[in-house]
Amino acid sequence: xxxxxxxxxxxxxxxxxxxxxxxxxxxxxxxxxxxxxxxxxxxxxxxxxxxxxxxxxxxxxxxxxxxxxxxxxxxxxxxxxxxxxxxxxxxxxxxxxxxxxxxxxxxxx
Amino acid sequence: xxxxxxxxxxxxxxxxxxxxxxxxxxxxxxxxxxxxxxxxxxxxxxxxxxxxxxxxxxxxxxxxxxxxxxxxxxxxxxxxxxxxxxxxxxxxxxxxxxxxxxxxxxx
Numbered sequence: 506x507x508x509x510x511x512x513x514x515x516x517x518x519x520x521x522x523x524x525x526x527x528x529x530x531x532x533x534x535x536x537x538x539x540x541x542x543x544x545x546x547x548x549x550x551x552x553x554x555x556x557x558x559x560x561x562x563x564x565x566x567x568x569x570x571x572x573x574x575x576x577x578x579x580x581x582x583x584x585x586x587x588x589x590x591x592x593x594x595x596x597x598x599x600x601x602x603x604x605x606x607x608x609x610x611x612x613x614x
Numbered sequence: 615x616x617x618x619x620x621x622x623x624x625x626x627x628x629x630x631x632x633x634x635x636x637x638x639x640x641x642x643x644x645x646x647x648x649x650x651x652x653x654x655x656x657x658x659x660x661x662x663x664x665x666x667x668x669x670x671x672x673x674x675x676x677x678x679x680x681x682x683x684x685x686x687x688x689x690x691x692x693x694x695x696x697x698x699x700x701x702x703x704x705x706x707x708x709x710x711x712x713x714x715x716x717x718x719x720x721x
Contacts (some may be wrong), residue, residue, distance in 0.1 A: 516675040523669055542667040542673070545688050562712055593709045602709065611692055614670030 525578075525596040528608050530601040535587065537605065540613040548574065555610065558602040571602075578609055615639065645686045652684045 519525065525538035540548055551570050552558040561571045572589045579587040581595075592602070615635035619626045624642050629635050654665055654673060657680040660717070670686055677684050 510635060516671070516678075516707070520669075520671045521675060523672060539669040541667055541669060545670065549688065559712065559716075562709070562716055564716075587711070593713060599707050599709065599711045604644060612671070614674060614686065 518532070520611065526608060526612050528604055530604060531596050531598075533595065534582055535605070536584070537608045537612065538578045538580070541607065544577070545613070553606065555606055556603075560601045561602065561606075574607065575611065579605055643687055645684070645688065650677070650684055650686065653677055653680065653684065657682070 510525065518537075523539060525536050527534050527536055529535075553570065561567050568589060575592060576586045576588040581587050581591070585591075587595075615632065616626065617628075617650060619629070619635055619638055619642075622642055624638050624641075626635065626638060629638055650673065651662070651665060654676060655662065658676060660668075668676075670688065674686055677686075
C-alpha cells in the first residue's frame with residue numbers, strides 16, 4: 506500500500522509539533538498555533554469574517570467568538586494567551602486582527 | 615455541473631435543480647472523516663480521542679507518509695502569497711477606537 510513515489514513537499518517539524526508560526530504585530534512577536542481538528546467545524550460554522558474585521562467586533566456574540574479564537578490560538582512573547590482585551594491594550598489595529606485570522610487559516614491546512 | 619457530477623461518479627438521481635447539483639458537488643468535496651479516522655487509527659498507535667487534538671496539517675502529513683492519498687479540504691482559505699511588499703499602513707483604526715464606536719450602537 507505504501508506509495509513509492511517521492512513526494513516533493515516536506516512537512517516541517519513545527520507542523521508535526523503543532524508549534525505554529527510567528528507574526529509580528531505592532532513591533533511584537535506573536536505565536537499563532539494551528540486549529541485543532543475539534544475546533545475546525547466550529548470555526549467555519551461561526552462564519553468568522555475573513556475580510557473586514559469590523560464584522561467580527563460588531564456585536565457581543567462576534568466579539569466573544571473572536572475572543573475565543575484569540576485566546577486559544579494566539580500567544581504573546583511570554584507565551585501567554587492573547588485575548589481581545591490584551592490586543593486592545595497592546596494597541597492592535599483592525600489590520601492586525603486580519604493578519605491574525607489570515608495566519609490562523611494559512612497554518613491550519 | 616451535471617457533467618462534473620457524472621465525471622466524479624456522483625449519484626444524481628435525486629438532483630433536479632441547479633442547487634441540487636451544486637450541493638452534491640459541495641458534499642463530494644467534503645473529506646470522508648470516517649475513512650480518515652480509520653486510516654490514522656490503522657497506521658498509528660494513536661487513540662481515537664487523540665485524533666481530534668491533532669491539526670489538519672499533522673493528519674495530512676501522517677496519511678501522506680503512510681501512502682494514503684486522502685484529500686482533506688475543510689474549506690479554510692489559504693492566504694499564502696509570494697512575498698509582497700505591503701504598503702506601510704499608518705493611521706489604521708485601532709481596535710480600541712472600533713470597540714468604542716461599536717459600543718455606541720449596541721448600547
